[in-house]
Amino acid sequence: MTDVGFVGAGRMGAPMVARLVAAGHTVRAAGRTAEKRSAIEALGAAPVDDPAGAADGADVVIVCVFTDEQVRQLCLDGDLVKGMRPGATLVVHTTGSPRTAQAIAERFSHVEVIDAPVSGGPHDIAAGSVTLFVGGPDDAVTRLTPLLSAYGDPILHAGGTGAGQLVKLVNNTLFAAQIGLVSEGARLGARLGVGEGPLLAALTHGSSQSRVLSMIAAAGSTGAFASAVGEFVGKDIAVVRDTVAELGGDLGLLDALVEAGTRA
Structure with missing residues (x-):
């Protein structure tokens, strides 16, 4: 099973975390308040205080925040991607500019970047049937498909990084x-x-x-x-x-x- 770091365990992210845990993956999710950390623990994941803690040592880091600007703050201005281990994969579910995913991939060559915006709602995620439009290298998408299948179906590979967006x-x-x-x-x-x-x-x-x-x-x-x-x-x-x-x-x-x- 995969060691997953998760940032954004809110309306859309919480059912993703629950499905990943149910599929047998180890999940650490960031929660800045005691209330959020308790909610994460109730999902079966390990709560940590900040995004960097979620990413530390993870094979895959999933970002499911609300806006493209938040993705940029986390991944380009912050230390999230910088602290990811070499060979790990970043998955961005937030709908945003394709330029953001491409900029992350260009800046941080030690990780692979997949953009996978979702089409559907929390009920689709909970049912394991949310649509994922995916952009990224062929081998990385193939390798991550079993993990994303915990909540995504269909998983539609549209091309290189940014194509999903x-x-x-x-x-x-x-x-x-x-x-x-x-x-x-x-x-x-x-x-x-x-x-x-x-x-x-x-x-x-x-x-x-x-x-x-x-x-x-x-x-x-x-x-x-x-x-x-x-x-x-x-x-x-x-x-x-x-x-x-x-x-x-x-x-x-x-x-x-x-x-x-x-x-x-």
Whole structure:
């Protein structure tokens, strides 16, 4: 079994830790407060005071914090990666810029870097069925797949380091655009005199059906669904816009729908 260091055992990270422990891996997870360390211990992992303690001697260090900036602070400005043992692997689950994962890999040649942003929620992780979009060297991804399979399925290798982030950013752009599309459809229905609830319920049985439409219909309205996912979608779309601008592109026809989706 693998010696795993874990940073970010929160809403998404906690069920990952639980699944890793259940699969027989040794997990040390960082918790800065006594309350967080108690929660980590309840998951079956060994709590430590800081990220460096979690990484010390680990074969694999998993980072699952909320923002790309937090990843940069931990991995580029802090001592997390610097203190990892030679030959260890860093896995970044946080959705962010592909440049961040690439910068970590370029700076720290003594470790391998895999970016593996997730698509799904804590319930998917707990069920072992969260989607992972993975970027990294072929051999490293092959070697880490059994470990990531503790909570990830499917595990989709998209290319070199940073490719997982690029796929996730396109995915979330389309997700926001589809929310915007359904929102515009609901507005059209309202102008024609059809209530949003009945309209959404009916459309899930028509040719316009999609996974996003089903999720919105289950929430009862585009507004209710957008309120539930807005914080996460808004964060990721900001990363999309920054990344596309850095690469000299734009969202094209998707831009208006993404805007409608983020303000639904």
